[in-house]
Amino acid sequence: MVLYWGLAPQTWVEEQLSELKKALGWRRARPFSAKVIYVTTPEADDKRIYRTREARVIAQFGHFAPEPIAPFLEDLKRARG
Amino acid sequence: MDAADNPFPGLRPFEPHESALYFGRDDQIDELLDRLAEARFLAVVGTSGSGKSSLVRAGLIPALQRGHLAGGGSRWRVAMFRPGDDPLGGLAQALGRPRDLIGQSSFGLVEAASILDAGERLLVIVDQFEELFRVRQAGSEDGAAAFVKLLLRAAFEDGVAVFVVLTMRTDYLGACTVFRGLPEVLNGGQYLIPRMTRDQLTESIEGPIAVGGGIRAGRLRGIAGILAGAALRATRDAATPVVTFQELALWATEQADLAAKTFVKDEERLILAELVRVCGGDTRALPVAHGACGWMTVEQLRHWAEVLDEILLSSDYQLRYPSKSSERLRLNSNVLVINGDSYPYPLLETDFYEEIRWPESPTLGLSTHSCLRPNTIRALIIETLATTWGTPVEELLQGSSMSSNSKKKRRVLGKRDGESVKAEVDSIKRPKY
Numbered sequence: 001m002v003l004y005w006g007l008a009p010q011t012w013v014e015e016q017l018s019e020l021k022k023a024l025g026w027r028r029a030r031p032f033s034a035k036v037i038y039v040t041t042p043e044a045d046d047k048r049i050y051r052t053r054e055a056r057v058i059a060q061f062g063h064f065a066p067e068p069i070a071p072f073l074e075d076l077k078r079a080r081g
Numbered sequence: 082m083d084a085a086d087n088p089f090p091g092l093r094p095f096e097p098h099e100s101a102l103y104f105g106r107d108d109q110i111d112e113l114l115d116r117l118a119e120a121r122f123l124a125v126v127g128t129s130g131s132g133k134s135s136l137v138r139a140g141l142i143p144a145l146q147r148g149h150l151a152g153g154g155s156r157w158r159v160a161m162f163r164p165g166d167d168p169l170g171g172l173a174q175a176l177g178r179p180r181d182l183i184g185q186s187s188f189g190l191v192e193a194a195s196i197l198d199a200g201e202r203l204l205v206i207v208d209q210f211e212e213l214f215r216v217r218q219a220g221s222e223d224g225a226a227a228f229v230k231l232l233l234r235a236a237f238e239d240g241v242a243v244f245v246v247l248t249m250r251t252d253y254l255g256a257c258t259v260f261r262g263l264p265e266v267l268n269g270g271q272y273l274i275p276r277m278t279r280d281q282l283t284e285s286i287e288g289p290i291a292v293g294g295g296i297r298a299g300r301l302r303g304i305a306g307i308l309a310g311a312a313l314r315a316t317r318d319a320a321t322p323v324v325t326f327q328e329l330a331l332w333a334t335e336q337a338d339l340a341a342k343t344f345v346k347d348e349e350r351l352i353l354a355e356l357v358r359v360c361g362g363d364t365r366a367l368p369v370a371h372g373a374c375g376w377m378t379v380e381q382l383r384h385w386a387e388v389l390d391e392i393l394l395s396s397d398y399q400l401r402y403p404s405k406s407s408e409r410l411r412l413n414s415n416v417l418v419i420n421g422d423s424y425p426y427p428l429l430e431t432d433f434y435e436e437i438r439w440p441e442s443p444t445l446g447l448s449t450h451s452c453l454r455p456n457t458i459r460a461l462i463i464e465t466l467a468t469t470w471g472t473p474v475e476e477l478l479q480g481s482s483m484s485s486n487s488k489k490k491r492r493v494l495g496k497r498d499g500e501s502v503k504a505e506v507d508s509i510k511r512p513k514y
Binding site for chain 2: 021029
């Protein structure tokens with residue numbers, strides 16, 4: 001699961017995470033094998049310091065670089081066995 | 082979320098931060114969003130306890146902030162309040178604006194919207210709007226009318242990003258005619274909360290449990306279905322309408338005793354007790370543990386646990402069994418160890434464990450338990466009493482033998498209030514169930 005945080009306020013991110021948590025209560029629900037919040041432009045103070053226990057947080061405000069995504073991809077590989 | 086937390090709020094409404102636990106109302110939330118997409122004023126009406134506040138707090142607000150309103154964006158400022166005795170003051174406080182500024186004209190709320198950032202919208206929620214009629218009765222007719230005018234002006238002024246949502250009991254709909262313009266608006270923007278279907282009710286029970294991690298939904302599904310079905314039958318028969326958590330809690334309490342009789346095993350009854358508890362019901366009088374003395378209620382078990390606690394802490398027991406107190410009976414994480422055999426705690430109310438105050442008592446999470454052994458605690462009580470009083474367990478289990486040890490009983494129980502202990506002892510001799 002990738003949550004792309006661009007223009008929306010932080011409350012939007014929190015609500016999306018809350019909905020992901022709620023998804024566990026749906027029938028035939030399965031936990032997500034990997035979760036990441038991709039934080040990008042526009043740059044803002046709340047984005048720079050944002051951390052959560054619910055998912056990995058990757059912040060990139062400049063050009064896209066693949067290296068920070070690597071841990072998330074590792075999570076996915078591990079989940080697939 | 083802490084697994085030990087009850088995932089149900091009981092009689093209070095769900096709050097916005099509890100939206101992850103709010104299930105069974107998705108269709109209703111969609112309906113609210115559809116109506117708000119058409120008009121910026123909406124009255125959510127329903128009978129007392131029908132879930133109006135929860136629907137708005139844990140359903141509508143999070144949906145708006147997730148960006149689910151077409152064209153509404155995701156930047157919402159929420160001002161939620163109850164009218165109370167001073168509706169204007171409540172609104173001003175919720176907005177964080179001076180009361181005088183808000184109340185100086187019917188454009189007060191429109192002007193307050195000027196504080197919004199670009200792309201931001203203001204959601205004004207007047208919860209329990211019916212309180213306004215109390216203000217009116219108290220003689221402040223002008224104040225109540227001015228407040229209503231303020232809301233209507235903001236909701237219908239062009240180019241203002243203010244949405245007004247109020248919740249109100251249906252019995253007050255007729256009274257709204259006293260406010261000029263309000264009935265017309267209510268005719269156009271109103272949502273009457275419907276009863277939940279069987280599937281929705283089941284979802285509303287199972288969902289929070291699964292998310293909260295309290296009890297595995299799969300294990301509970303069968304009994305949850307039975308309870309939901311029975312609740313819906315009661316609703317259909319209109320004997321005890323059950324459409325909300327509040328009503329579910331009351332209904333579960335009323336029905337618990339009756340329902341318990343259909344479950345013949347202790348384990349089933351304890352699951353039932355758990356279900357009643359998570360529904361917000363009262364389990365104290367529920368018979369859950371069966372033995373030679375008959376059924377014991379949650380309340381009786383709790384009392385006996387207190388007695389046991391005192392016995393174990395008593396100098397008499399410590400002197401006679403200095404090593405056994407630690408060897409025969411000790412706590413290991415969530416497991417009670419008796420004579421080398423491990424038993425999980427029986428599932429009762431959380432405060433049951435708090436009351437007996439075991440040393441190093443773990444915080445109990447329901448998910449840590451894999452099975453239910455109500456007889457364990459009873460056996461423990463009986464065994465300890467037998468040991469302490471020097472009475473064979475077999476004799477003790479025959480209720481009549483209890484009186485032959487009255488001196489020893491008094492020696493132990495004399496440390497407690499005499500009357501209450503006698504009542505406890507009597508309760509085990511003359512069980513109610």
